[in-house]
Amino acid sequence: MATRKAVIEVRGLGTVLGGQTIHDALDLDVTEREVLAIVGGSGSGKTVLLRELSLLMEPTKGSIRLFGEDHRKLRGERLRDFRADIGIMFQQGALFTGMSVLENVEFPLKEHTRLDRSSRAELAMIKLSLAGFPQDGCHKKPAELSGGMVKRAALARALALDPALLFLDEPTAGLDPVTAAAFDDRILELRDLLGLTVVLVTHDLDSLWRISDRVAFLARKRVLMAASIADISRSDETEIRAYFQGPRQGGRPENDESVQGD
Ligand SMILES: Nc1ncnc2c1ncn2[C@@H]1O[C@H](COP(=O)(O)OP(=O)(O)OP(=O)(O)O)[C@@H](O)[C@H]1O
Numbered sequence: 001m002a003t004r005k006a007v008i009e010v011r012g013l014g015t016v017l018g019g020q021t022i023h024d025a026l027d028l029d030v031t032e033r034e035v036l037a038i039v040g041g042s043g044s045g046k047t048v049l050l051r052e053l054s055l056l057m058e059p060t061k062g063s064i065r066l067f068g069e070d071h072r073k074l075r076g077e078r079l080r081d082f083r084a085d086i087g088i089m090f091q092q093g094a095l096f097t098g099m100s101v102l103e104n105v106e107f108p109l110k111e112h113t114r115l116d117r118s119s120r121a122e123l124a125m126i127k128l129s130l131a132g133f134p135q136d137g138c139h140k141k142p143a144e145l146s147g148g149m150v151k152r153a154a155l156a157r158a159l160a161l162d163p164a165l166l167f168l169d170e171p172t173a174g175l176d177p178v179t180a181a182a183f184d185d186r187i188l189e190l191r192d193l194l195g196l197t198v199v200l201v202t203h204d205l206d207s208l209w210r211i212s213d214r215v216a217f218l219a220r221k222r223v224l225m226a227a228s229i230a231d232i233s234r235s236d237e238t239e240i241r242a243y244f245q246g247p248r249q250g251g252r253p254e255n256d257e258s259v260q261g262d
Contacts, residue, residue, distance in 0.1 A: 004031040004032050004033065004034070005031065005032045006029050006030070006031055006032075006065070006068075007030050007031060007032045007034075007066070007067060007164070007165060007197045008028065008029065008030035008053060008064065008065070008066055008165075008197075008199070009028075009029050009063075009064070009065040010026060010027055010028040010029070010053070010062065010063070010064050010065075011027055011062055011063050011065075012025050012026075012027065012061060012062035012063065013025070013026040013027070013028075013049075013052070013059050013061065013062035013063075013064065014026070014059060014060045014061030014062055015045065015048055015049075015052065015059050015060050015061075016060045017048070021221060022045040022048050022221065023045050023048070023049065023059070023221050023222065024221040024222060025062075025221075025222055026049070026062070026221065026222040026223055027222070027223060028049075028216055028223050028226065029226075030197060030199055031197070032195075032197050033191060033195055033196070033197055034197055034198070034213045034214065035187070035188070035191060035198045035200070035211050035212050035213045035214075036198070036199050036200075036212065036213065036214050036215070036216060036226075037199075037200050037201070037202055037207070037208050037211075037212040037214070037215045037216070037229075038050065038199065038200070038201045038202075038215075038216050038218060039201075039202065039203070039208065039215055039216070039217055039218070039243070040217055040218030040219055040239075040243070041218075041219065041239065041242075041243060044218040044219060045218055045221070046201040046218055047091075047169060047201060049201075049218070050167055050169055050199065050201050052064060053066075053167065053199060054086050054088050054167045055071060055074070055079065055082060055083055055086065056088070058071075066082060066086075066165070067082075067085075067164070069082070080112075084108075084112045084161045084163075085161070085163050085164050085165060086163050086165050086166075086167065087158035087159055087160075087161070087163035087165070087166045087167065088158055088166075088167045088168075088169075089151070089154045089155055089157075089158040089166070089167070089168045089169065089171060090154065090169055091169040091170045091173065094154065095142040095150065095153055095154060095157070096142075097141065097142050097143060098141075099141070100138065100139045100140060100141060101128065101133065101137060101138050101139070101140055101141075101142070101145070101153045101156075102121060102124055102125070102128070102138040102139060104142070104153060104157050105124035105127050105128060105153070105156045105157045105160055106120045106121060106123075106124045106160075107157070107160075108157065108160040108161050109123060109124065109160055109161070112161055113161075123160070124138075124156070124160065125138065127156040127157070127159045127160055128152075128153070128156040130156065130159060130190065130193075131152045131153070131155040131156035131159060131186065131190075132152050132182070132186050133149065133152040133153055133156055134149075137149060147174050147175055147179075148175055148176075148179040148182075148183065151171060151172075151175065151183055152183075152186075155168075155171075155183075155186070159190070159194075162194070163196070164195070164196065164197065165196070165197050165198075165199070166190075166196050166197070166198045166199070167198075167199050167200070168187070168198065168199070168200035168201070168202075169200070169201050170200075170201055170202055170203065170204075171183060171184075171187070171200055171202065171207075172184065172202065172204045172206075172207050173202075173203070173204070177206065180204060180206065180207065181206065181210065184206075184207050184210045184211045185210075187200075187211055188210075188211050200212075205244075208229045209229055212228075212229055213228070214226055214227060214228060214229075215227065215228070215229050215232045217232055217235075217237075217239070217240055217243070219237070219239035219240070220239070224237055224239060224240065225237060225240060232244070
């Protein structure tokens with residue numbers, strides 16, 4: 001099988017925020033069409049890492065190569081182009097509350113393309129449909145939507161510019177298990193259909209088993225281990241054991257056949 005290209009290569013990343021070291025000498029690779037989940041205890045720096053990988057925040061040290069390009073060389077127009085190739089779904093959806101769902105999904109198209117209004121609306125409807133958002137709800141405001149619908153609208157907006165790379169911050173948080181599983185399945189379908197590379201932060205163990213190809217476990221300010229969820233959950237590292245065998249996790253069978261390898 002042909003080797004897959006690296007989409008993200010992180011080397012020696014360091015982050016200091018408010019005098020506190022969050023990451024130190026952190027390395028991570030993500031390959032094309034991979035679903036990589038970032039996990040770790042609260043405050044281990046998952047969201048900060050996601051923001052750095054998605055070019056929303058500059059690390060203090062080290063390099064992030066995206067599609068082979070060093071983030072430090074991305075400026076002005078080039079940075080704008082790169083940002084357009086990245087879809088981000090924030091934790092609470094981060095939809096504009098004063099706009100309808102359709103206007104929210106149209107927004108990036110308005111910012112980054114010269115499409116006219118009707119073409120924008122047409123494309124936005126396609127993205128909403130890809131995200132599984134019901135057509136008849138597209139004129140609703142975010143406050144009128146259920147949690148699951150907010151996530152789907154936010155996903156549609158993240159897909160607006162046909163990104164190659166999709167970042168999801170706790171996509172299933174706050175969803176009931178059935179809605180969460182349906183959302184996970186949608187992510188996998190989109191990965192296959194659109195050839196996306198997906199990086200997500202999650203605390204949802206069901207999601208980890210269902211969709212991740214690999215899991216990067218953050219502890220001691222770095223990626224302590226990056227491997228399949230089956231391997232990670234069997235690790236002897238103290239932090240990993242504590243995380244997966246904590247009182248709320250329940251554990252998983254040794255040979256869970258629903259798990260798909262690389
Ligand atoms: N803008 C900021 N300024 C100062 N400190 C920050 C800033 N953003 C995050 N931090 C700190 O960085 C650390 C890591 O935060 P982060 O949100 O990445 O953690 P996390 O692993 O995503 O946690 P959780 O699972 O609880 O969401 C925390 O101690 C947080 O207080």
